[in-house]
Amino acid sequence: MERVIGIDLGTSNSCVAVVEGDKTVVIPDERGRKTQSSVVSFFQDNKTLVGSDAREQMVYNPEHTVFSSKRLIGRSFSSDEVQTMIRLVPYRIEEGPNNSVLIHAGEKIWALPQLSAMILERMKRIAQNYLGEEINKAVITVPANFNEGQRIATKQAGELSGMNVLKIINEPTAAALSYGFGQGYDQRIAVYDFGGGTFDITILEIHNDIFEVITTAGDTFLGGDDIDNRIVRMIVNSYQRNFNVNIDEDPVALLRVRAEAEKAKIALSSKDTIQIKIPSLMYAGSGKIDLNVTLNRSNFQAIARDVIQQSFVICDEAFRLAHLDVSDIDNVVLVGGTTHIPLVRKMVEDYFGKQPYWGVPPDESVAMGAAIQGSILANVSSGLDEPSSDAVLLDVTSLSLGVGTVAGRIEKIIDRNTPIPVERTRLFTTSRDGQTSVRIRVYQGESEYEEENDLMGVLELSGLDPESLRGEVEIAVTFEIDTNGIVQVSAVDNKTGRKTTARIDLLGAAPLEGLFDYDDDMGIDLIDEDEA
Secondary structure, eight states: OOOOOEEOOOEEEEEEEEEEEEEEOOOOTTOSSSSSEOOOEOOOSSSEEESSSTTTTTHSSGEEEEOOOOGGTTTOOOOOOHHHHHOOOOOOEEEEEGGGGEEEEETEEEEEEHHHHHHHHHHHHHHHHTTTSSOEEEEEETTTTOOOHHHHHHHHHHHHHHHHEEEEEHHHHHHHHHHHHHHOOOOEEEEEOOOOOEEEEEEEETTTTTTEEEEEEETTTTTTHHHHHHHHHHHHHHHHHHHHHOOGOOOOOHHHHHHHHHHHHHHTTTOOOEEEEEEEEEETTTTEEEEEEEEEEEHHHHHHHHHHHHHHHHHHHHHHTTTTOGGGGSSEEESSSGGGGGHHHHHHHHHHHHHBBSSOOOTTTTHHHHHHHOOOOOOOOOSSSSTTOOOEEEOOOOOOOEEEEEBBBBEEOOOOOOOEEEEEEEEEEEESTOEEEEEEEEESOSSSSSGSEEEEEEEEOOOTTTTTTTTEEEEEEEEETTTTEEEEEEEEEETTOOOOEEEEEETTSOOOOOTSOOOGGGGGEEETTTTO
16 A cells, blocks of 8 residues: 655654654664754755755855745735745845745745755655665645635645645654554653654543643744844844944845854753854954854853743743643653753753653654654554554644634634534624625734734635625534544535635735725624524
């Protein structure tokens, strides 16, 4: 039977794995590297480098080398996260149609799914070279708190890379599979997933091979990149004070500093002091300026501590939503490259009151779990303790879903942490007399106000009875979420049976200009369920 690979598409690094016989194998590239940098570099001769080889071009070709693009995927150009990235990276981030995000690199303009597809295609080729056969199917992971647009963009990327994406699986859930599948555990665990660009905390219960998510919380713009940025800011500010030189004005110099900052962060996991040296970093009025900075572990911890502390604020939220205490947790599983930092592991141990589990390499566990899921979906024996058994994954939706009503308010239809798959229907009505069409604005988020949530898409239902008064037309709005966390929304006029359906697409891909503006003439209002 055709093999299915598992791919962890990460912010900083990506990883691919497959089930072979009685083992789950993380697949190395031709140089023996088990992870690949999630980087794409473009050149004027149309040559493109992808992966760890492209990372080396960040210093020499900064304006055309794209890194950390996962932090942009599925977001609107006007979002705070995208505006922050514009200030942090040397490549050009541009606004596309309907507030979408585009990257100008090489001689072309790229959509984010296209760039992710290049990374996924590189991972596919690594697997094909290792296995000696063509690979067409994959399970791809995403952060648990990715919204609808981000999930669809990731699935689009997989399809653009030439693969049939059998399932989009949450990273913490994949890590839990890697940890517990076939082990016969009866535990409640917390998966603490601190990657390069995102953070998730997921609380699960494992009963043999049934994995049930209780709750999840996270931040898709919190990760190891933020610690790197802190080190970079320290160096830039120091040189501004001491030499009156602004490193920010030289993109090549800034990338060289960033590369050394990340190396220093990694080195301080095993060393107490590191010397950051870059000869001839810049040229100023007095000649060339060398970089020579000493960073010890104590200084580093002071820089990194508040970034790490933000993760525990999110952990507090997860436990509150689950109505649990940290003492209710049997084990804590560490996932993500940032958990290599000793301070992270120490703060996790202090928070949970127990030493975390680190038996599966945190850079590899997510891809391994995706590969196990892939082998199950393909009905291929995993060869673990009970090779004939299948894991049952009971996941949840990480964000609430609802529609905009009159006066810019949100009516939630599906609450966060609702088990998926799920289908829910609510009744709405027209907001004025003689209304012949309604515009249904679909949102994700927790606020009761439209402007504080993410607009995922818009449906329009027309052909309503022009003779009807306000409140007489009954419209049933149904949300369906599949096991990939992807949403389909439909609206039905209960009087005529007229229906409109849409699989909510990437923000900006389908809606026309103006659909995102509130329009009272096409609004809907909630029907009081006691009166309906």
